[in-house]
Amino acid sequence: MRKKAIRLSAAARREQNWGWFMVGPTIAGLLILNVWPFIQTLYASFCEHLGFGHYKFIGFENYVNMFQDPDFWKATWNTAYFCILTVPVGLFLSLLVAILLNAKIKGKGFFRSVFFLPMICAPAAVTMVWRWIFNSEYGILNQIFGTHISWITDSKVVMIACAIVAIWSAIGYDAVLLLAGLQNISKSYYEAASIDGAGKVTQFFRITLPMVSPTLFVVLIMRLMASMKVYDLIYMMVEDTNPALTSVQSLMYLFYRESFVAGSRGYGSAIVIWTVLLIGIVTIIQFVGQKKWVNYEI
């Protein structure tokens, strides 16, 4: 069946024009700041960067080199490992904090501010402090536990150290989002459930979790994307003379070092395209998977 062209009245057309006029700046911004750079990056990934914006087209060479580079596969695994370490634990803790902050406790406002504090600190400053906490010789962490763990130079534990900082920094923000979701749940559900004899645990799994699941889904997507793009934290924690570098180097860190330290921006662009693909695939899987667990019926 052919769609009929809808004829608009003069007033509706005027309204439509105004609509375009209003969203125009945003669309223009999106095109100039997001879409165009993406196209340029895509093109650059097929080129060798000679210097100062001069590119030479070399076809798939960057991708061929990339897939043969053990550092690249290591970085891909590191990124996945970082997500595995930070996302589930981070989500669980944020939900826990959100539920606690939603309870009737004294000084709720104070605790909410405290948990949100890491968000308003500059990530670079936060990481510097954590580096001192983790310092194997003089750090407070080893002092307290009487251990001698090389948190940021031992290739086996360095990722865990980074994950701890990442989770710590993100909990406050995620908890605030989840808190908003929790507060949207009508009290009457809980009252009805209590009358029917449902315990706190049953209430959590039957009421709270399903009702907060849309927010949880948004937080999950955001956190996973942020974790796949992790760069600043690792860059600040681990310098390039750190012997544990290859055990913690994420895709974005590798991209930075290839593009801006080694100057191979074509190769760096190929890494970016690969990361975009990965994030895209993971996000699609999540959107398909959400049908199984996210509840949009109120």
Added chain:
Amino acid sequence: MRRKPGILAAVLALALLLSLSGCGASDGKTHLTFQIWDVAQRDGMQAMCDAYTAQNPDVVIEVQVTSWSEYWTKLEAAAESNTMPDLFWMHTDQILYYSEFGMLADVTDLFPYEEHYSDISISNATGSDGRMYGVPKDKDNICLVYNREMFDAAGVAYPDESWTWDDLEAASQAIYDATGNYGYMAYNDEQLGYHNFVYQNGGCILTEDKTRGGFDQEATRAAVKYYVGLQGNDWCPNQAYFAETSPGTAFFSEKGAMFLEGSWNLLSEMNNYPDMVGKWDIAVLPAAPDPVSGDGRATISNGLTYATGAHGKNLEVALDVLTYFAGEEAQRIQGESGAAIPAYEGLEETWISAFSKFDYQLDLEAIMSQFDYCVQYVNNAARPKWKSGVVDIMTSIYNGSVDIDTGLDQIQELINTETAKKLADS
């Protein structure tokens, strides 16, 4: 009433336009920006600029500091979009790359450099085509910094010209035994580390004509192996330690007795650690005991340059400022501020005078005497392409994931491949 949004939009647009035009200077003076990366030298640079603007009141120069790690990312982006600062520092690592792409103004004819600058200074400012793209700013070299108290505690004589690597090891062991502190802290670094040892041993990082690496030479390989092997001693921290605590931090918190330091850091270390003044001093680098060639002495000497973009809007004024920077007056101001040793020959004393305010006088003559046998900072046109790769391989050698002979072969191949590619391109 329907016209109102249109009028509003027009007013807003006008306001926007006005605010944009407000960015331009309205005082009729030429405003120049001067980008540097070392915050410790800001005052010295500002003093030079002030001296220039006092003679040229129609010029205003603003000194901006960007940290070293972001400096090159920023400058390259600026070069691509033709928005380079009017004046900026150039480093030996980058000058060939920038000049090759025509980003830097030719400054060869601004000043009779040969009369007042050393060959190394001029060479550090020269592009692959033999023209000069920077005005020599300063010169530096690497010295041995040592903790006098720890030497006294161990009953070891202070380092002097007679020292060799063997003395370095013996003193380190004695200090470790007597005080429990680290001896010489052999840090994985090029300029402040193994490059010095390589040249002392008669080896080289690049061959004389700069077309090949020197990592296939026995002298080079032996020196790197020796240097890497130092961290196997009890008295030397390993690289994991340095990843958390830089050798300078360890030294000034009295955890280690010796490390290699660049002359450019000495003044700020005197300023920043007032409690340590008098407890430490400097000496010439220890010599190779059994060099393959040469007398065993060497230190890496580098020098920065002042440069300006080839297509700058204020090129003429910027070149005039550079001419002033090349002259004796500006170089003297730089030296007296303690910023760095002037590249201008005969003004070395001005830098030494900047240290006279301290109660304890460092043996700065050690730095001066090392200029007689210093080696020019390693550089060729492909260096930006291989530098980070070499650092990565050295890290792998240090953490044991690559066997040292294999690693040295990889470094040699990397340098040769990238250099050959560069030569073929140009």
